[in-house]
Amino acid sequence: SAVISQKPSRDICQRGTSLTIQCQVDSQVTMMFWYRQQPGQSLTLIATANQGSEATYESGFVIDKFPISRPNLTFSTLTVSNMSPEDSSIYLCSVEVSGQSSYEQYFGPGTRLTVT
Amino acid sequence: QKEVEQNSGPLSVPEGAIASLNCTYSDRVSQSFFWYRQYSGKSPELIMSIYSNGDKEDGRFTAQLNKASQYVSLLIRDSQPSDSATYLCAALDSNYQLIWGAGTKLIIKP
Numbered sequence: 001s002a003v004i005s006q007k008p009s010r011d012i013c014q015r016g017t018s019l020t021i022q023c024q025v026d027s028q029v030t031m032m033f034w035y036r037q038q039p040g041q042s043l044t045l046i047a048t049a050n051q052g053s054e055a056t057y058e059s060g061f062v063i064d065k066f067p068i069s070r071p072n073l074t075f076s077t078l079t080v081s082n083m084s085p086e087d088s089s090i091y092l093c094s095v096e097v098s099g100q101s102s103y104e105q106y107f108g109p110g111t112r113l114t115v116t
Numbered sequence: 117q118k119e120v121e122q123n124s125g126p127l128s129v130p131e132g133a134i135a136s137l138n139c140t141y142s143d144r145v146s147q148s149f150f151w152y153r154q155y156s157g158k159s160p161e162l163i164m165s166i167y168s169n170g171d172k173e174d175g176r177f178t179a180q181l182n183k184a185s186q187y188v189s190l191l192i193r194d195s196q197p198s199d200s201a202t203y204l205c206a207a208l209d210s211n212y213q214l215i216w217g218a219g220t221k222l223i224i225k226p
Contacts (some may be wrong), residue, residue, distance in 0.1 A: 001162075015201055024126065028152075039187045041218075042204065042216045042218045042219050043160070043204070045213065045214075045215045048213070090159075092159055092160075094213055096212075099165055102148035102165065102208065103148075103165055103208070103212060104150065104165055105150075105162070105206075106162060107159040107160050107161070108159060109158070109159050110158075
């Protein structure tokens with residue numbers, strides 16, 4: 001498995017501003033992922049971040065709104081830009097680790113974002 | 117058909133009984149399946165993974181995979197109130213991305 005930390009754990013932001021969320025893992029990993037989870041909903045993948053390449057965004061998510069950095073194998077950031085109340089959600093990073101026969105994903109504790 | 121489907125519940129089970137959580141999947145996802153537990157306000161925690169047909173046991177948890185019928189189950193024996201959580205089923209697709217079910221809320225009644 002992997003130990004993953006996220007900063008901040010929660011924040012309340014005004015609309016129109018931006019917030020950068022940091023994700024730190026205790027070991028080198030190739031694949032990192034950013035998810036969003038609305039209250040009572042399942043997980044929605046925002047993008048996949050490989051070190052040394054541009055992040056790959058899922059349908060409905062764009063780089064201008066959610067820029068991602070992946071400067072090394074243990075760290076990534078997700079920025080939520082020009083926030084609106086609809087961006088209020090829990091943002092989760094996860095990492096992929098080799099399991100017994102497949103890859104397994106482990107999650108950070110999440111960042112609870114409220115936009116007013 | 118959604119690629120990974122779960123009954124959203126809630127599923128209410130008396131303490132000490134067996135809780136049975138089910139998940140069905142489509143052809144598009146691969147044969148790697150995962151069960152995550154998510155407590156309210158917390159992030160998902162991987163509790164079981166299964167890749168081969170049959171049963172896989174880990175403590176009070178047993179994962180069952182039936183490829184012919186395209187379903188995967190999670191059994192929790194001797195259910196405890198601390199098992200009350202939402203259980204998320206996930207499967208890898210051909211791009212090695214996790215496809216998530218909606219989650220089943222499990223309530224263990226003392």
